[in-house]
Amino acid sequence: MRPRLQVVEPLAPADERGFDGDDVALVEAFRRGHPAARRELHARYAGHVRRVLYRVLGPDPDLADLHHDVFVRALVSLPKLQDPAALKPWLTSITVHVARSAINRRQRARWLGFRPPEELPELEAETVPPEVREALNATWAVLRAMPTDDRIAFSLRYIDGMELTDVAEACGTSLATIKRRLARAQQRFMTRALRSPVLKDWVEEETR
C-alpha cells in the first residue's frame, strides 16, 4: 500500500511549483490556466489586498471573508482585464469596490436593526501600545461617521499614502471628484479630531 501522502498530495510537476515573472506574464499564464500562476496571484497580492481592506474598514469581523471575496471576483474577471500591466491597480479597484459594498450593506443592516453598533469591534491587538490603540480606534470611529466615498478617499490618500491619481483610479472616478471628496473628508476629519481628547494631541503634534 502506498503511503497516504503520495496518494493524496503528489508532488506538483516542476513547472507548477513556482512562478517567476512580472504581472504581465502572470496574467498571461493565469489566462492559459497555469496552476502556479493562479497560486502566485494570491501569494503576490494577498498582503496588498488585506492592507487596503484594513485601511478602509479597520478591524472588521468579516475581513477574512471580504479578502476572499476580492480574489473570487478577480478569478472571474481576470480574463477581461485589458491591461495586464495594471494588475495591481485593477485589484485595488476591486478591493475598494468590495469594501464599499460591505460598508453600504452594513449601514443598511444597522439601520434596519439587524446588527447593533456594538458588534463593530475595536482593535485589541497586543502588538500595539495602548495609547496607539486608542488613537487607531478613535480614528476609525471618526472615519465610520463619514460618508462612505469620503471615508474611502481619506483612508487611501492619508493613511495608505496613495497618490491622488491612484486614489481616483481605485475609486473608479475622476481626479476632480477625488479632490472634492478629499477636501470634504479633510475638513470633517480635522474638525472631529481636534475635538477628540484622544486624537487632538496626535493631530496637533504634527505641527509642533
Added chain:
Amino acid sequence: MMASEQRLRDFGRRMAEAQDAAMADGFDRDAAAARWEALLLEAPPEPRRSLVPVAAVLAVAAGLLGLVWLSMRPAPPLSVVVDAVPRAADAPLIAGASSPLSVGFSDGSALTLDAEGRASIAAVDARGAVLELERGRLHAAIVHRTDSRWRVRCGPFEVQVTGTRFDLAWDPGRGELAVSLFEGGVLVWGPALGGPQPVRAGERLTVSTERGEVRWGSATPEASVADAGEPALAPAGDGASIADAGEPANDPRDPARVEGASLMGAGEPATAPAAPAAAESASRTAPVVRAPQAQRAPEPAPTVEPTPEPPAPTWWARLEGGDPEGALHAAEAEGFERVCAEAPMDQLAALARAARLSGRATRAEQAFSALRVRFPGTPDAVTAAFMLGRLAQQQGAHAAAAGWFEAYLEEAPAGPFAVEAEGRRIEVYAASGDARRAREVAARYLEAHPDGPHRAYAEGILRAPP
C-alpha cells in the same frame, strides 16, 4: 490647506505604521491561501479562447440570439427515476433491508443507496438537487456541468458537489460521517472541521462529532466495490463505526498510513506529517474558513472601473421596507433556494431572522443552513447554529437540536447564547429520554453557571430518580 494636508499626511503615516503592526495580529495568511486553493479546486483552469474576427462574432451572435432567447426560459427541473420507475422528487428514498435502491436523474447523474439506507430529495432544479442522507451509505456519480449544483446534507454536515464520483456514509446514531472520493472533488462543511474541507480524488475523510475526531485516509475503489453489497453501516452495538467499517485508514499494520492519517480535536487543523509542497499542503495544514463563491458563479467584478452594485432584489426591498411577510413571499417567488444560494451574508441573515420571527420554520431553517454553509466561521453563521438548534427543538428533533447546540458551543464557547445553549442541551436530552446525558449536562451546567436561567430546571433533573 497646505498645512492641514501635511499634518494629515504625517498623522496618516503614523496611523499606517500602527495599523501595519496591528494587522499582523489578525491575518492568517495560510487560512486565506487555503481558501484560495479550495476555490481553485472548484474552478479548474480554463484556457482563454482565441480571439475571432469581430465580423464572425457578429454573424455568430445573430445566430445565437435565438438560442439565448431559448436559454432565458427557465429550464425544467431534473426528473427522477427510482429503480427504473419514474418517481416524484419529494418521495422518500428508502432502501430495502437487503437490497440497494438505484436513483437516476435526467442529467445522467446516478445514486445508489445501500441496503437499510434512507434519504430524501429536499430540492431539485435544472442544475442539480439537494439530497438529505438520513442514514446509510450512498454511492454517487454526479455528471459535471458548468452550472451543476448538487449538495448532500447528513445531519449537521453538508457536502457540496460539482461533478464527481464518491461514496458517502452517515451514521446519525454515532454522529459519524465518511466521504470517499474517487473522482473530482467536494467540499465538506460541518462540526469539528473548522471550516469547509476540500476532499479530493483518492482521499477519504471521516468525522466523528461525538469524539470530535477528523481522520484523513485513502479512498480506494476496491473498498467501495467490496462494500457495495454489504449493509451500509455496522449494526448498532457491535462496536464498529463508519470510520472502522471497511476503512483502510489508520491501519496499524501499515506504518505509512498510521503516520499519514491525522487525528485531531475539534477545531484543530489537520496536520500532515510531511509537506510535499508548501502550497499543496496549505489546504491540509490550515483550517479553511469559507469558500462560498466556489459553488456558484459570483457576480461580475468591475474591470478597471468598478460598476455600481446591481439593483436590490424585490424581497430585500420589502424587508428593508419593514415587511418581513412580503419579503418571504417575494423570496419564494424569486426562488428561495436561489436566494439562499446567492444573497449576500447580511441579507441572508436578515431573511433567516425574518422567517424565524414570522413562524416560517422551514424557510428559517433553509436560510440559517445556507448561512452555515456559505459563510462558516462568521458571527452570523455561528449564531445560525444556535437558531437551528432552537428550530429543531421546536419541531421535536431532539438529536438534531442537541447537535446544533453543541456545534454552537464548540464554535462560540463564550458567545452570547452559550449559557442558553448549554441549558437547552439539558432540555433536549431530557426530552429525548437520554436521562444519563441530561444529568451529566445538568451537573456541568450548575457547576459552570450556578445562577444561570436553567438552574432550577437543572436541579430538578438532578433530583429526579435516575
